Amino acid sequence: MVKKSSPALPPGSEWTFEALEAYDEAIGRAAASYQLDCYPHVLEVISAEQMMDAYASIGMPVYYHHWSYGKHFLSTENRYKRGQMGLAYEIVINSDPCIAYLMEENTLPMQGLVIAHAAYGHNSFFKGNHLFKQWTSADAIVDYLVFAKQFIAQSEERYGVAVVEKLLDACHALQNLGVDRFKRSPRLSLEKESVRQQERADYLQAQVNDLWRTLPPHLATSQTAQEARFPVEPEENLLYFIEKNAPLLEPWQREIVRIVRKIGQYFYPQRQTQVMNEGWACFWHYTLLNTLYDEGALSDGFMLEFLQSHTNVVYQPPYNSPHYGGINPYALGFAMWRDIRRICEHPSDEDREWFPEIAGSNWRDTFEFAMQNFKDESFIAQYLSPQLMRDFRFFSVLDDDARDKLQIQAIHNDSGYRALRSQLSDQYNLGSREPNIQVWNVDLRGDRSLTLRHFSQQRRPLDESSKVVLEHVAYLWGFTVRLESQDSHDNVSLVAECMREKRSGHVGTGH
Amino acid sequence: MPLHIVDRRLDSKHKSSVNRGRFIERFKGQIRKAVSDAINKRGIRDIDNGEKIGISGKDIEEPQFAHGQGGAWETVRPGNDRFSSGEQVDRPRGGSAGRGGGKAGKDGESLDEFMFTLTRDEFLDIFFDELALPNLVKQHLARVEQYRRVRAGYTQNGVPTNINFARTMRGAVSRRIAVGGPYAAQLRALMAQLEELKDSLTDDDPEMQRLRAEIARLHAKMDRVPFVDTFDLRYNNHIRVPLPSTQAVMFCLLDVSGSMDEGRKNIAKRFFMLLYLFLTRNYERIEVVFIRHHTVAAEVDEDEFFTSRESGGTVVSSALKLMHKIIATRYPSNQWNIYGAQASDGDNWDDDSSRCRELLAQSLLPLTQYFAYIEITQGPPQNLWEEYTKLAATQADHFAMRRIATVADIYPVFRDLFKRKV
Numbered sequence: 012m013v014k015k016s017s018p019a020l021p022p023g024s025e026w027t028f029e030a031l032e033a034y035d036e037a038i039g040r041a042a043a044s045y046q047l048d049c050y051p052h053v054l055e056v057i058s059a060e061q062m063m064d065a066y067a068s069i070g071m072p073v074y075y076h077h078w079s080y081g082k083h084f085l086s087t088e089n090r091y092k093r094g095q096m097g098l099a100y101e102i103v104i105n106s107d108p109c110i111a112y113l114m115e116e117n118t119l120p121m122q123g124l125v126i127a128h129a130a131y132g133h134n135s136f137f138k139g140n141h142l143f144k145q146w147t148s149a150d151a152i153v154d155y156l157v158f159a160k161q162f163i164a165q166s167e168e169r170y171g172v173a174v175v176e177k178l179l180d181a182c183h184a185l186q187n188l189g190v191d192r193f194k195r196s197p198r199l200s201l202e203k204e205s206v207r208q209q210e211r212a213d214y215l216q217a218q219v220n221d222l223w224r225t226l227p228p229h230l231a232t233s234q235t236a237q238e239a240r241f242p243v244e245p246e247e248n249l250l251y252f253i254e255k256n257a258p259l260l261e262p263w264q265r266e267i268v269r270i271v272r273k274i275g276q277y278f279y280p281q282r283q284t285q286v287m288n289e290g291w292a293c294f295w296h297y298t299l300l301n302t303l304y305d306e307g308a309l310s311d312g313f314m315l316e317f318l319q320s321h322t323n324v325v326y327q328p329p330y331n332s333p334h335y336g337g338i339n340p341y342a343l344g345f346a347m348w349r350d351i352r353r354i355c356e357h358p359s360d361e362d363r364e365w366f367p368e369i370a371g372s373n374w375r376d377t378f379e380f381a382m383q384n385f386k387d388e389s390f391i392a393q394y395l396s397p398q399l400m401r402d403f404r405f406f407s408v409l410d411d412d413a414r415d416k417l418q419i420q421a422i423h424n425d426s427g428y429r430a431l432r433s434q435l436s437d438q439y440n441l442g443s444r445e446p447n448i449q450v451w452n453v454d455l456r457g458d459r460s461l462t463l464r465h466f467s468q469q470r471r472p473l474d475e476s477s478k479v480v481l482e483h484v485a486y487l488w489g490f491t492v493r494l495e496s497q498d499s500h501d502n503v504s505l506v507a508e509c510m511r512e513k514r515s516g517h518v519g520t521g522h
Numbered sequence: 523m524p525l526h527i528v529d530r531r532l533d534s535k536h537k538s539s540v541n542r543g544r545f546i547e548r549f550k551g552q553i554r555k556a557v558s559d560a561i562n563k564r565g566i567r568d569i570d571n572g573e574k575i576g577i578s579g580k581d582i583e584e585p586q587f588a589h590g591q592g593g594a595w596e597t598v599r600p601g602n603d604r605f606s607s608g609e610q611v612d613r614p615r616g617g618s619a620g621r622g623g624g625k626a627g628k629d630g631e632s633l634d635e636f637m638f639t640l641t642r643d644e645f646l647d648i649f650f651d652e653l654a655l656p657n658l659v660k661q662h663l664a665r666v667e668q669y670r671r672v673r674a675g676y677t678q679n680g681v682p683t684n685i686n687f688a689r690t691m692r693g694a695v696s697r698r699i700a701v702g703g704p705y706a707a708q709l710r711a712l713m714a715q716l717e718e719l720k721d722s723l724t725d726d727d728p729e730m731q732r733l734r735a736e737i738a739r740l741h742a743k744m745d746r747v748p749f750v751d752t753f754d755l756r757y758n759n760h761i762r763v764p765l766p767s768t769q770a771v772m773f774c775l776l777d778v779s780g781s782m783d784e785g786r787k788n789i790a791k792r793f794f795m796l797l798y799l800f801l802t803r804n805y806e807r808i809e810v811v812f813i814r815h816h817t818v819a820a821e822v823d824e825d826e827f828f829t830s831r832e833s834g835g836t837v838v839s840s841a842l843k844l845m846h847k848i849i850a851t852r853y854p855s856n857q858w859n860i861y862g863a864q865a866s867d868g869d870n871w872d873d874d875s876s877r878c879r880e881l882l883a884q885s886l887l888p889l890t891q892y893f894a895y896i897e898i899t900q901g902p903p904q905n906l907w908e909e910y911t912k913l914a915a916t917q918a919d920h921f922a923m924r925r926i927a928t929v930a931d932i933y934p935v936f937r938d939l940f941k942r943k944v
Contacts, residue, residue, distance in 0.1 A: 052526075054527045060536075068537075079584055080541040081544050082582055092639065183584060329601020331601065408596065412594070416611060417613055419611060435598040445589075469594040471589045472591075472592045475590065
């Protein structure tokens with residue numbers, strides 16, 4: 012390709028602040044030429060140790076204290092020092108302005124890669140994707156974390172570290188079950204949280220007490236009312252249910268349950284869009300840096316180092332390789348976005364048949380639409396092409412413990428494409444990956460026991476740790492908690508039960 | 523959109539130290555056991571380092587609701603190299619590879635040890651905990667080095683009490699000259715001009731008035747140069763230099779007769795470690811000599827010192843004699859601070875114990891800074907203990923002894939030693 016003249020960017024491997032600025036400016040220009048819509052961003056240069064700190068607190072700049080983050084820190088530190096693991100090149104925070112961390116140990120080409128990947132790639136995804144728009148308030152998350160940290164620190168001071176720790180342990184065990192999948196969460200804000208916190212605490216307590224006060228006074232009527240369940244519909248958001256209804260929690264405890272729930276919700280879109288998000292960021296760092304190279308701004312040395320890192324990141328080992336650890340979301344995501352561009356620009360007959368609406372269309376418009384309106388599950392169901400399935404040589408295996416052998420269900424051929432695609436899409440459906448557990452009933456007029464029901468799919472059982480989790484639920488609920496499992500034939504069996512002594516006297520106006 | 527690059531490298535490190543501390547606090551029981559094992563494995567001279575330890579991964583799991591083994595799973599995998607649809611394939615060995623990614627790995631992982639590295643401070647903290655050291659002593663031992671503050675020139679910032687007036691004023695004078703200099707030259711020129719014109723022109727001549735105004739302006743400008751500026755301030759500078767330290771030699775005397783079992787040796791090891799740690803705080807260079815004895819004494823390396831085990835009787839004086847000989851040949855007492863630490867179960871030949879007392883009193887104690895003896899036993903005291911008791915009565919400054927059953931009893935042996943130095 013003929014190189015157009017463009018001011019060369021600083022070469023070499025040592026970075027300086029001036030060089031970072033020059034790179035950011037050039038990459039920003041390239042991004043603008045593709046109409047990439049981003050939040051403004053801040054680059055923060057940090058040391059390796061700070062990167063480990065950031066790792067331990069899930070990348071957030073402020074976070075409350077808990078032993079489990081200490082554990083993550085220690086294990087990261089140990090592996091890093093033994094050289095088993097390089098630190099991630101980048102951490103990027105979905106906030107407005109978007110914060111991207113650059114580690115000081117990185118070479119200049121790596122910093123360029125991180126800027127393109129995080130500060131433009133991930134950043135534009137955070138800004139555009141509907142899940143992030145709906146679930147997270149980028150402008151308020153840091154403030155909310157500050158509030159959470161302060162509140163938890165105050166609670167520790169007032170009630171003791173051990174008590175708060177026990178509560179947080181219990182909440183963390185349920186963090187993945189703290190999401191409303193269908194409702195949008197209200198916007199978070201520091202002032203509002205602080206001001207309304209006390210108000211809400213009082214109100215919540217009153218609500219809970221009310222619930223117990225409305226119990227029918229006569230045992231005679233309870234027989235007929237037995238049919239009415241509470242909650243009326245099964246509730247999938249366990250933490251929300253506990254926050255609103257657990258009879259014995261103090262207001263400050265409810266607030267902490269809420270904090271863990273809110274933060275879990277903030278990370279929910281990230282869990283749902285891993286393939287899309289990482290693939291998007293990889294696609295853009297690849298595209299932006301290649302654009303700059305074609306303009307003559309980057310040296311061959313830069314490109315060689317960049318391409319080596321890039322190739323490592325998007326490598327997919329085959330199923331029988333010792334390095335195989337599932338499908339690499341970077342590899343799949345990057346390949347899919349590249350494939351969509353190919354379908355738009357150079358569609359084959361097969362593509363025209365499979366994707367009539369995008370074949371030959373403007374790739375940037377198609378990209379924006381796909382990036383904004385999908386999550387991993389639907390993205391794969393919509394855009395995974397036969398070409399890509401052949402490239403990855405995908406095949407689908409059924410492992411049924413009722414059979415002696417594994418069965419190959421589908422491979423990358425005409426009869427298998429649709430089955431493969433829907434199977435892979437389902438693999439990214441959080442609802443089928445994680446056990447489906449819902450609040451089923453509360454024995455309002457008896458022992459106040461809480462019954463959770465696991466809706467078993469494909470005879471998949473729960474693992475042993477469920478019993479430990481159940482103890483945490485019982486701690487929060489304060490009374491006996493039961494876990495039942497319902498199979499596909501609607502047979503219900505008791506999985507585990509965690510007994511709690513009824514602590515009379517703790518319940519304000521209840522009877 | 524202006525770009526912000528923030529350099530955070532100088533921000534507070536150790537953001538995770540609270541979380542790290544919480545983790546260690548929570549699993550103190552397991553960690554303490556791991557540390558104890560580590561101490562038994564490591565050398566006396568390595569006590570002052572951090573340590574990589576492992577605790578059971580099972581204990582520290584964070585449970586979540588998850589699927590267990592079983593049921594039906596269909597998964598898509600990449601890299602098909604031989605399969606066609608509908609084919610039946612044998613389950614790979616282990617039975618898990620056909621299943622959803624990661625699950626089986628997680629189960630296997632949870633049984634592994636969780637490895638991590640304790641820092642030197644955390645390690646010592648747990649070590650001290652076990653030895654039941656008083657806090658003052660803990661601080662003394664954990665401190666890296668002792669420093670002295672000495673004068674070291676002048677700096678431009680400091681606290682008001684440290685202002686050096688002579689330097690400050692000298693700087694102020696130079697600055698006033700330097701800043702006011704150009705005005706002074708102009709002023710002189712204008713004055714000369716004024717002097718020249720005074721005779722030919724009247725006072726209200728505009729030229730005269732212009733000159734006078736100009737002169738007044740320059741005066742005002744010069745007055746505005748401050749007498750002392752913050753820029754002139756100089757402070758006496760102090761820096762910390764490590765205290766001069768000297769060299770010491772530590773003799774470890776261990777009874778390796780048949781009755782000294784592993785448990786007793788581990789107690790003895792901690793006894794030696796504690797003395798070593800104390801010496802590292804006070805001396806720059808420390809040598810350690812290991813002498814083990816049963817009926818005869820020998821100088822050995824550390825490995826052999828703790829691992830070998832002999833049977834037969836015990837002649838304690840043999841070790842004391844060897845120690846004396848080594849001092850005479852290698853560690854002249856005018857150049858070395860000599861410390862002795864002896865551990866035994868108290869058995870000795872009957873007629874040897876009085877010789878031990880004489881040896882200590884007459885030839886060894888005059889040369890040593892401190893000699894500590896522990897008797898690791900639950901039985902009744904024997905003659906060596908009785909003889910040493912006589913010694914302790916007269917030589918309390920240099921000599922300490924104690925009968926101990928657990929590691930927590932070790933510290934009182936050194937109580938006088940620490941009291942003196944702390």
